[in-house]
Amino acid sequence: MILIIDCGSSKTKFIEQLVYEFMDTRIVSLHDFDEQSLDGIQGVILSGAPILITEINMDPYLEKMSWIRSTTLPVLGICFGHQLIGLLYGAFASRMREDRDFQTIESLENSPLFDRLPIEFQMMEDHCEAISIPSGFQLLAVSDACINEAMKHTDKLLFGVQFHPEVSGNHGAVLLENFVRMCEVKK
Secondary structure (H helix, E strand, C coil): CEEEEECCCCCHHHHHHHHHCCCCEEEEECCCCCHHHHCCCCEEEECCCCCCCCCCCCHHHHHHCHHHHCCCCCEEEECHHHHHHHHHCCCCEEEEEEECCEEEEEECCCCHHHCCCCCEEEEECCEEEEECCCCCEEEEEECCCCCCCEEEECCCCEEEECCEHHHCHHHHHHHHHHHHHHHHHHC
16 A cells, blocks of 8 residues: 655645556545554655745654655655655755746656656656755756756665656656555565
């Protein structure tokens, strides 16, 4: 089962619809989440959120999600989830030009997250902030609009994507299926 932590995104239902095609899902809101929510879970997806990380105190979110630093579960952060993972590992946040359209994403590294995807693929963006690559992470993909489009922890199945695969058509569905496959192997 995949746990989807809903951080307040209107797109969370699309994550569930796509992931449920491959594995059972459960959604819990970020505010209702506690570590007992992880019982029996094979992987975790953190959704986006209507939150600007450069304008609020992120400490309560970082404290609530501090378990990510020690988990052995596969974790995928999407947009805000990606940023949250980065901040947990010391990334810096910055404002950027607003991006609310499809972007061409260029993968830089072979990664199981990008299996069956071309080197360049289109994904929907919905953000105006970005993060640096935190210590212990490898940059997986870039775009003309954002340097850190995708990253992976060097030793764990811990991934972040700045874009929204859940609303990006077939390429997004393939990426989410690839994540589910990693969770199945991790069983």
